[in-house]
Each structure stands twice: as C-alpha cells, then as structure tokens.
Amino acid sequence: MKKLMLGNEAVALGAADAGVKVVSAYPGTPSTEITEAIAKNEPDVYCEWAPNEKVAVEVAVGASIAGARAMAAMKHVGLNVAADPLFTAAYTGVNGGLVLVVADDPGMHSSQNEQDSRFYARSAHVPMLEPADSAEAYAFAKRAFALSEEYDTPVLLRMTTRIAHSQSVVEPDGRTGQTVRPYVKDSDKYVMMPGQARRRHLVVEAREKRLAADADRSDLNRAELRDRKLGVVASGCVYQYVREALPTASTFKLGMVYPLPVGAIRAFAAEVDELVVVEELEPFVEDALKAAGIPCHGKELTGLQGELSANAVAAAFGRPVAVPNAPSDIPARPPVLCPGCPHRAVFYVLHKLGLTVMGDIGCYALGAVPPLNAVDACVCMGAGVSMAHGMEKARGPEAAARTVAVIGDSTFIHSGITGLINIVYNSGTSTIIILDNSITGMTGHQQNPSTGKDIRGNAAPALDFVKLFEAVGVEHIRVVDPFDLPAFEAAVKEETARRTVSVIVASRPCALLSKKTEPPCVISKDVCRRCGKCLKLGCPAIEKHDLMRINPILCVGCGLCAPVCPFGAIGKEEAR
Amino acid sequence: MKKDIIICGVGGQGTLLTSRILGHVAMSAGLDVKLSEVHGMSQRGGSVVTYVRMGDGIASPLIEKGGADMIIAFEELEAVRYLPYLKKNGHVVVNTNRILPMPVITGAAAYPENLMEILTAAAEVTAVDAQALAEKAGSVRSVNVALLGAAARQFSFTPQQWQEAIRSCVPAKTVEKNLLAFAYGNGEK
Numbered sequence: 001m002k003k004l005m006l007g008n009e010a011v012a013l014g015a016a017d018a019g020v021k022v023v024s025a026y027p028g029t030p031s032t033e034i035t036e037a038i039a040k041n042e043p044d045v046y047c048e049w050a051p052n053e054k055v056a057v058e059v060a061v062g063a064s065i066a067g068a069r070a071m072a073a074m075k076h077v078g079l080n081v082a083a084d085p086l087f088t089a090a091y092t093g094v095n096g097g098l099v100l101v102v103a104d105d106p107g108m109h110s111s112q113n114e115q116d117s118r119f120y121a122r123s124a125h126v127p128m129l130e131p132a133d134s135a136e137a138y139a140f141a142k143r144a145f146a147l148s149e150e151y152d153t154p155v156l157l158r159m160t161t162r163i164a165h166s167q168s169v170v171e172p173d174g175r176t177g178q179t180v181r182p183y184v185k186d187s188d189k190y191v192m193m194p195g196q197a198r199r200r201h202l203v204v205e206a207r208e209k210r211l212a213a214d215a216d217r218s219d220l221n222r223a224e225l226r227d228r229k230l231g232v233v234a235s236g237c238v239y240q241y242v243r244e245a246l247p248t249a250s251t252f253k254l255g256m257v258y259p260l261p262v263g264a265i266r267a268f269a270a271e272v273d274e275l276v277v278v279e280e281l282e283p284f285v286e287d288a289l290k291a292a293g294i295p296c297h298g299k300e301l302t303g304l305q306g307e308l309s310a311n312a313v314a315a316a317f318g319r320p321v322a323v324p325n326a327p328s329d330i331p332a333r334p335p336v337l338c339p340g341c342p343h344r345a346v347f348y349v350l351h352k353l354g355l356t357v358m359g360d361i362g363c364y365a366l367g368a369v370p371p372l373n374a375v376d377a378c379v380c381m382g383a384g385v386s387m388a389h390g391m392e393k394a395r396g397p398e399a400a401a402r403t404v405a406v407i408g409d410s411t412f413i414h415s416g417i418t419g420l421i422n423i424v425y426n427s428g429t430s431t432i433i434i435l436d437n438s439i440t441g442m443t444g445h446q447q448n449p450s451t452g453k454d455i456r457g458n459a460a461p462a463l464d465f466v467k468l469f470e471a472v473g474v475e476h477i478r479v480v481d482p483f484d485l486p487a488f489e490a491a492v493k494e495e496t497a498r499r500t501v502s503v504i505v506a507s508r509p510c511a512l513l514s515k516k517t518e519p520p521c522v523i524s525k526d527v528c529r530r531c532g533k534c535l536k537l538g539c540p541a542i543e544k545h546d547l548m549r550i551n552p553i554l555c556v557g558c559g560l561c562a563p564v565c566p567f568g569a570i571g572k573e574e575a576r
Numbered sequence: 577m578k579k580d581i582i583i584c585g586v587g588g589q590g591t592l593l594t595s596r597i598l599g600h601v602a603m604s605a606g607l608d609v610k611l612s613e614v615h616g617m618s619q620r621g622g623s624v625v626t627y628v629r630m631g632d633g634i635a636s637p638l639i640e641k642g643g644a645d646m647i648i649a650f651e652e653l654e655a656v657r658y659l660p661y662l663k664k665n666g667h668v669v670v671n672t673n674r675i676l677p678m679p680v681i682t683g684a685a686a687y688p689e690n691l692m693e694i695l696t697a698a699a700e701v702t703a704v705d706a707q708a709l710a711e712k713a714g715s716v717r718s719v720n721v722a723l724l725g726a727a728a729r730q731f732s733f734t735p736q737q738w739q740e741a742i743r744s745c746v747p748a749k750t751v752e753k754n755l756l757a758f759a760y761g762n763g764e765k
Contacts, residue, residue: 004599004609029615109614133610133637166637167599167611240635311640322642324660326698330653331685333677335587335622363620371682444615535682540621543676544683553707554675 005170007163010134011073011101012037013170014141016045018097019178020071022063023047024056026414027443028075029110030164031103035073036446039455049446049455052381052414053078057085057100064089064098064154065190067181069145073101076117077380081415083120086154090124091200092190093152093207095181097145103159106280107307110161110442112361112380114306116281121156121258125208128156128258129220130236134168140255143220151207158257160280162237162307212259220255223268230317231272233265233285233296238308242278245314260285262292269294276301278316280308337366339541340511340558342437345482346406347374348537348564349489355404355496358391360384360416362408363442364435371538375406382407382415388430389423397429401496404431410440410448413463417472423501424473431495432503434465437510445513469503476502483508485563511556518557519573523548527569534561534570577607577732578631580639584658585650586675587624590720593745594648595626597724601733601741602630612637623654623677647699648727650706650720651675652691659698668699669727671706671719702726709760715750718757725761735764 005013011034015023023045025035038047050056056072063070074082079102086100102120105111121128129144131137137159144155188196215221227248234242235254242251252268254260269275277286277298286298301316302308311321337344347367350357351374359365359375360383368375377387384405392400407416412434423430440446447453452462469477476498482488488506495502523534525547534542541554542561550561550570562570581598585591592613599611612627627639641660646667649655655670662668679685688694695701709722721742728738739755746754 002603004596004603004611006613032615162612162637165613165615167596167609167613168634168637169603169609237637240637243635309638309640310636322640322663324641325662325664325666326694327660328656328694330656330688331677331679333586333621333623333653333657334679335620336678338588338621366620370678370684532683538678538682540676540678540681543681551676 007137008033010137014138018142018145021068022070024059053082057082068096097148215261216263244310340556342508347372358384358387358405360407385419482506520552520555581628610637713757715753722757722761725758
C-alpha cells in the first residue's frame with residue numbers, strides 16, 4: 001500500500017522491515033524523526049535516547065557484535081562526537097548488520113556548520129549510501145543492512161535536510177524475519193589492540209577494494225543516457241534538482257557515494273561530450289573523479305555554499321529561470337524564544353548584569369539575538385562550560401567573575417559534564433548555569449536522562465543534578481526558578497563573585513510543555529508611561545503601538561513582564 | 577492536474593498539518609506528491625514555509641521563485657514575504673491576521689500597512705478571517721483547516737476526498753470540529 005512519508009520515517013520503516021533489533025540515538029535536526037518513528041510505530045524494536053551520539057553508536061556496535069541488526073541515527077555534527085567508535089568499528093566489522101544514519105544540513109536550517117559527512121565514509125573506509133527520495137530512503141535502509149553483513153562493515157546512510165524532511169510516496173515491500181546471529185568470541189576481530197588492529201587494517205583495505213570494484217556493477221548506481229552533449233553526475237536531492245532543471249541531460253545517478261563507481265562513471269563520461277558533477281557542499285565526487293583522471297567540471301559552476309535548487313542548477317548551466325513575482329522589502333521574522341520561555345528570564349538578568357555569556361546548543365542560542373543580546377559565543381554541544389574555563393585561564397579570575405556558561409539539561413548530559421569535571425579538577429572558578437527546562441526542547445521535546453521518562457514515555461530513573469554536582473566536587477550549588485527575578489539575579493551575583501566553581505540550576509519547565517492555561521496579561525493604558533522596559537524581554541506577545549499592548553492570542557500569562565514594569569502597569573486580565 | 581502550493585506562516589501556527597492534509601488529498605486522487613517541511617530552529621516563532629507539489633512525476637521537493645500556483649498564508653506579512661515564489665496571476669489565500677515580528681516589536685522596523693495592496697497588485701487574492709471561522713467551529717486551533725477550506729475552492733478534489741484526508745491527518749477527537757472549520761472556510765455553511 002502506498003504511503004506518504006517523511007524521508008526519516010521511511011528510513012525507520014526500512015530498518016524495521018530489515019529486522020533491526022536495537023536502535024539508539026541522540027536527537028538532532030534533521031535526523032530526530034528516524035528514532036521517533038521507531039519508538040512510535042515499532043513496539044517490537046528496542047529503541048532509546050542515549051546521552052550523546054558516541055554512546056548511541058557504541059550501543060549499536062555492541063548490539064551488532066552480539067549478532068543483532070542495529071542502527072544509530074544522528075545529525076552531521078553528531079557524527080563528529082561518534083567518530084571515535086566509527087573509525088574503529090570500521091576495523092572490527094560487524095556480526096549483525098550495523099547502519100549509522102547521518103543527516104547533513106546544507107544551508108544550515110538548524111545547525112551551526114555545513115560540514116559534509118561524505119568525508120567520514122572515505123576516511124573511515126566504510127560504504128555510504130545516499131537516497132534521493134522517501135522511496136529510496138526506505139529501500140536503501142533495507143539495503144544498507146544487507147550490505148553491512150555481506151561486506152562485514154558498518155554502513156553509513158547519508159540524508160540531507162531536504163530528503164529527511166520531505167514527504168514522498170513509499171510502497172513498502174514487506175518485513176523480513178531476522179534472527180539474531182550467534183555470538184562467538186573472536187578477539188582477533190573485536191579486540192582492537194595494535195597487533196590485531198594491524199591485521200584488521202589489511203582487511204579494511206581489501207574490503208574497500210572489493211566494494212569499489214562491486215560499486216561499478218551495483219544497481220545502486222545507474223547511468224541514464226539522454227542527450228549526449230551533457231552528462232551530469234549527481235546524488236540525493238541534487239539529482240532531483242538536476243532532473244527538473246536539465247530534463248534532457250544524461251545523468252549518472254549515484255546511490256552509493258562511497259566508494260564511487262569510478263569505472264562506471266568513466267564509461268558514462270565516454271558517452272557524453274561534457275561531464276559535470278553537481279553536488280552540494282564540498283567537491284567530494286568532483287575531486288575523486290579528477291584524481292582518477294576523468295575530466296569534469298563542478299564547483300566552478302555551483303560553488304561551495306549552502307543548498308542547491310532546481311533554479312540554482314539551471315542558473316549554473318545558463319538556462320532560463322522563472323521570473324519572480326513582485327519582490328518586496330519587508331521586515332524579517334527571525335525565530336524567537338516562545339512566550340513564557342524560562343530562558344527569557346535568565347537572559348534578561350544576564351544582559352542586565354552585563355556578563356560575558358558562553359552559550360551552548362539549544363533553543364537558548366536565541367539568547368544571542370536582540371533585544372536580549374546576552375550570548376557571547378556558541379560553538380558546539382557542551383562547549384560553553386569548557387569555554388568559560390578557557391576564558392578564565394586566559395584572562396584571570398577577575399574575568400571569571402564577569403563570565404558565566406549557560407547550558408541546557410540535555411546538552412549538559414550530552415557533553416557538558418566532562419567540562420565541569422575539568423573546571424573542578426583544574427581549580428577553575430567558573431559559574432555554570434544549567435537551563436533545566438525538563439526536556440530536550442529544540443529538537444521537539446524528547447525525553448532525556450533527567451526527565452524521568454524514557455523514549456516511549458515510560459517511567460525511568462531521573463538523574464539528580466544536585467547529587468551529580470556534589471559528586472563531581474562542586475561545593476556551591478543553587479536551584480532557583482528564573483521567573484523569581486530578584487532571587488535569580490541575587491544568585492547570579494553571589495555565585496559569580498565567589499572565587500570557586502559554582503552551579504546554578506535555573507529550573508522551570510519548557511513553556512510549550514505547560515498544559516495550564518493562564519489568563520493573558522494586560523497593560524493598563526492609564527498606568528503605562530511607554531518607557532519600553534517590558535520590550536527588553538523580547539517577548540513576541542508584547543507589542544509596541546502608540547501604547548504598549550499585550551497580544552492576548554500569543555500571551556500565555558507567564559507574568560514575567562509584570563515585575564519588569566517599574567510602574568506596575570502590567571497585571572492579569574481577571575485582576576483588573 | 578499539476579499544482580505547486582506554498583504554505584507559509586509563523587512557526588507554531590499549524591502549517592505542517594495543512595500541508596499534510598493537502599498531500600493526502602492529492603495522493604488519494606492518484607497524483608504524485610512531494611511535501612517539503614521545516615523543522616527545528618525556524619519553528620520558534622520564525623517565518624516558516626512548506627512546499628506542496630502535486631502532479632505527474634514530481635522530481636524536486638522544492639518550489640522555485642516564480643513557480644507557485646498558489647500561496648496559502650497564515651499571516652499577512654508572510655504572504656508578502658513569499659510573493660516572489662508566486663507565478664504571475666497566481667492565487668493567494670491569506671488569513672487576515674497580523675503577528676508582529678521581533679524587529680517590529682523592538683521598534684527597529686515598522687509593520688507595513690499596505691500589505692493587501694501589494695498582494696492584490698500581484699495576485700488574485702482571497703482574504704479570510706480564519707480565526708473567526710475557527711472560533712465559530714468551536715476550536716481556535718483549527719485556523720489552519722478553516723484556511724484550507726477557503727483554498728479548497730481552487731482545487732477539483734471532491735468533498736469526500738477532502739473529508740477523508742482531514743480524518744486521516746487530524747487527531748481523532750478533533751475530527752468533527754476540523755470538518756466544521758473546513759466547511760466554514762469552504763463556504764458550505
């Protein structure tokens with residue numbers, strides 16, 4: 001039966017239909033829905049949210065060695081975290097099929113960089129498949145497990161945002177019963193000490209050669225000969241753009257982007273007058289073809305930045321594109337912290353105190369934008385904690401007294417904990433603020449080890465942050481509701497002044513989780529003096545007209561604005 | 577039938593559900609469909625857009641500038657933002673609703689007053705107070721389905737196909753209110 005599915009949902013169904021038994025992941029846009037779909041639709045598959053991608057991949061490696069088909073899914077930067085197990089799992093190979101899904105984000109719709117994960121396949125010497133729609137996402141997920149077992153290797157399945165988050169038609173072809181393979185102790189294969197690893201490295205090299213030779217004959221790749229004047233090599237969503245922009249051109253569609261079918265592409269090149277590689281991000285395919293002595297064009301036409309599109313491809317080849325309808329100059333609408341967001345209170349206070357704020361990855365990166373303007377730096381998961389320490393060591397304890405790190409509950413567990421241990425161990429005096437909103441917010445409300453629920457909403461042990469900090473050796477720990485502005489401000493002042501490490505847990509649940517409906521706040525026209533203090537909160541519900549006004553549709557009645565008004569003009573509707 | 581539809585609004589307004597209903601109705605009518613969605617950072621009150629493409633053998637999931645047959649906009653400013661994507665003489669179905677973006681809230685920019693003029697100069701425009709229709713249907717959350725009801729007049733799908741698509745996409749307990757909101761938007765009631 002035909003189904004309309006997200007690329008990510010199709011990967012999940014393909015994996016389940018291939019008999020995957022264990023799935024572990026850390027949420028990350030645009031990969032999150034893969035594991036969510038397993039949790040929602042596949043009660044017979046074990047799945048979990050892991051604290052980070054490294055753990056997730058290691059869980060999958062263990063399950064594979066144990067003989068089960070296993071999968072881990074992550075966003076591109078998550079594979080950086082998981083690169084350590086990946087490179088050595090490439091040496092051990094697998095027992096049950098092992099598939100690692102990595103979702104790149106060309107154009108950075110929801111990411112901090114635009115890295116190209118195809119290089120991981122090449123440097124770890126493992127095959128990588130790349131689907132071009134949901135039907136292929138389904139088929140390639142299944143195929144990846146078969147390839148993994150056939151070649152005794154982890155297989156990378158590369159998604160990009162436009163495949164992961166586009167829906168198209170899938171016709172599932174049924175579930176294959178998959179038994180767990182026997183586990184047999186084999187230390188030569190699975191214990192990677194130098195002696196064994198040297199022997200396994202030879203196996204990796206031989207396997208890669210075999211994969212490369214077989215790629216030339218694989219039905220994952222196909223030459224489509226049309227007009228012979230132009231031949232285009234493309235994969236993934238870019239293949240769709242090429243088909244739309246250059247419908248008469250011959251195409252070589254790559255389903256396996258590593259190892260490349262160099263022999264088959266050489267034969268294709270001989271059939272066309274001019275060969276062009278069209279690919280997003282890096283010249284991964286182009287450079288490989290040039291190194292193999294196949295003349296081609298590529299990045300000089302399409303550039304290195306951002307996403308492509310049918311129009312971008314057409315323009316690169318000098319083809320006409322549709323004329324845009326009336327463009328107009330209108331105000332931008334950047335993303336903002338939600339009405340009622342607990343982070344708003346934190347950043348309001350940090351901005352007011354003029355502190356240097358080392359930020360981290362989550363909704364609260366929005367603390368960097370006007371009017372809060374609070375965050376000074378944001379690099380990667382967990383970095384805020386360590387960067388605050390680095391700043392202290394560079395500029396001294398006086399600077400530390402003017403610096404805090406902010407990090408979410410889930411991000412702290414992901415990779416902030418090691419940075420905190422480092423600060424304690426190396427006598428740092430940083431102040432770390434945990435933005436504990438009791439959920440993984442940015443990626444759409446996933447449970448994490450501190451929420452008391454597992455991926456399927458079942459009760460789970462909740463990590464106790466205070467006990468954890470005590471165990472790490474933090475002496476000064478405060479738990480404060482940031483909506484109690486005076487108490488929170490006092491806590492920040494006291495803890496930053498202290499010449500020792502301290503942690504403030506700013507505890508208040510994500511506003512989107514709250515089921516309570518509070519009446520909206522209102523601004524009294526008679527009392528408001530138009531001072532604009534309330535606008536400094538950056539709440540999308542507070543609007544500046546002739547007078548200040550609170551939009552009753554957007555306001556969730558959190559009341560944060562009431563104490564911010566120096567004239568007491570803001571209150572609840574019912575109270576007036 | 578081949579149609580490319582842009583659905584745009586402000587993160588949190590329910591654009592994803594609208595595109596999914598549209599995708600389902602097209603698929604049930606035997607058309608190929610691709611939808612492209614936006615998840616993550618841009619959902620936090622930012623400008624959001626979803627592309628719905630239906631027809632025979634759809635390649636790219638994206639709609640290009642100058643390529644859309646229709647824009648379904650949940651907010652007036654967003655309708656104008658995506659106007660460059662509309663074909664000449666295309667159709668705009670717009671919810672008469674204003675949500676001020678942060679640059680306007682902070683006073684760095686003004687909310688343009690001539691949005692309807694810009695729209696009507698460039699397109700055929702259907703303006704709908706979907707908020708009022710949704711409230712009349714008994715659920716403020718069905719603004720998206722009321723707006724879809726107004727847009728539905730430009731498609732050749734049958735009422736049964738629309739109703740089945742709505743039933744298969746909205747939460748079970750909201751089916752009746754959503755069907756009612758759709759009917760109000762469609763002008764049946």
